[in-house]
Amino acid sequence: MSDLYIGLMSGTSLDGVDGVLADFSGQSPQVVGHASAPFPAALQQELLALNTASDNELHRAALAGNGLVRIYADVVHQLLKASKCPASAIRAIGAHGQTVRHRPQEFDGTGYTLQLNQPALLAELCGIDVVADFRSRDVAAGGQGAPLVPPFHQAFFGQGGQCPAVLNIGGISNLTLMGTQADAVRGFDCGPGNALMDAWCLAHSGAPYDNLGLWAASGTVNPALLQRMLQEPFFAKAPPKSTGRDLFNTSWLARQLQGMEALPPQDVQATLTELTARACADSLLREAPDARTLIVCGGGALNLHLMARLSSALPMCKVTSSDVFGLPPLQVEATAFAWLARQAMLRSTASVPKVTGAQGARILGAIYPA
Structure with a gap:
């Protein structure tokens, strides 16, 4: 079975998306491809605006997630084309999404963390299994859900x-x-x-x-x-x-x-x-x-x-x-999310209680089959 994974990262800086194609068949991960894409100005401004309370948030967040994922898919296709690697050879994509709210342990003792994403759409556009929503399982276990790397x-x-x-x-x-x-x-x-x-x-x-x-x-x-x-x-x-x-x-x-x-x-x-x-x-x-x-x-x-x-x-x-x-x-965090996707696909824990404060190590991520 292939041990190739793609990791995608769009961070708090809101400058765009970095993606890597990583090979985990050796002793340590090897990056065999890197691609990036900037955010269009309108999407960047919308993602920034959604960090604070505003009108019609649910509708706008859903559409922003769609726009984000189309850029994710473009980066994935860049990686596949440059590496001449078919989608069928990739075990999974790790797609973190765009964090717009992060309030663990607040309000009701559990709190929440929210990453805009549409992983089902990404799986549809790329024909590759997608692993997303890495933080929420740790938060459910009483942790901060961060940092994950x-x-x-x-x-x-x-x-x-x-x-x-x-x-x-x-x-x-x-x-x-x-x-x-x-x-x-x-x-x-x-x-x-x-x-x-x-x-x-x-x-x-x-x-x-x-x-x-x-x-x-x-x-x-x-x-x-x-x-x-x-x-x-x-x-x-x-x-x-x-x-x-x-x-x-x-x-x-x-x-x-x-x-x-x-x-x-x-x-x-x-x-x-x-x-x-x-x-x-x-x-x-x-x-x-x-x-x-x-x-x-x-x-x-x-x-x-x-x-x-x-x-x-x-x-x-x-x-x-x-x-x-x-x-x-600029490749470290994207490679980390390729690694996190691999951990999820292997059903291996990826959280560290000493880091997040969770009650124990947990398998992180939700899997969206292609």
Whole structure:
């Protein structure tokens, strides 16, 4: 039986879809194909709007899910065409969907997490089994439902007894801490990743993100604003913990900026970049002070100024891109969802109670047969 899987990821940054074709027949996953597609501006704006309460949400969310899945299907077809691989050779697609609400353990004690997706439509468009809805089983078991990638980080980066820390900087940042045993892996969300930086950059420069961090590097960190933002209670909360745009959004930023509206925009960008670096560095220093290698993936790994600020905050630690370990930063999460799909198809657990706080390890994902 084939051991080829496709992983699809559209993260909190809302910049588009990354997909990989991964081969799991060897000792560690091998990416044999990568494709991506940007979000059309209208879909991007709708997905962002659906992060907060608004009119006619159910109807709009359903149509946004359809639009998202058509982009997913386009990425799948790109992968199949480039690899000259028939759909019948792919065991399954792991499709995470687009998180628009993440409120585990809130309201009634269980809470919920919501990813827009239409996995049945994806199975129909691609003719391949689809695994989706990875978070809800963990939430049902009393967990945070996030982060989901630490066991994959352990499987890929923890080879040969190595125990590096892995930092994923997407819209939100999350940290994986490894041990010498597979069940020793820990992980949690650190706070904002690119989400606030991207939103500020778009609003004040018109660019969707701060390319290489050059705009932030042209500004000066404002100590008062930084300290105000670091007072957010989430940062002091002990793991397991997760977060999203429900907390770290433009309304949150506007509250932090009250009375400081006259700050030069580039100084705010510099301070937001420093906030992300500090939130990540402080998390590592608090939870794994002996870590000597930090592997960074996600879009934040391409922000050279952010990487420099991380290195400055972690002088005892070698901060390096996942590229050095054979997996480019923009392929790590998509590969993780290919791995998660494989775990579901094998009926193997993929959640880690130490990471999410769930009552036990669970098989994650719902399967939609082709």
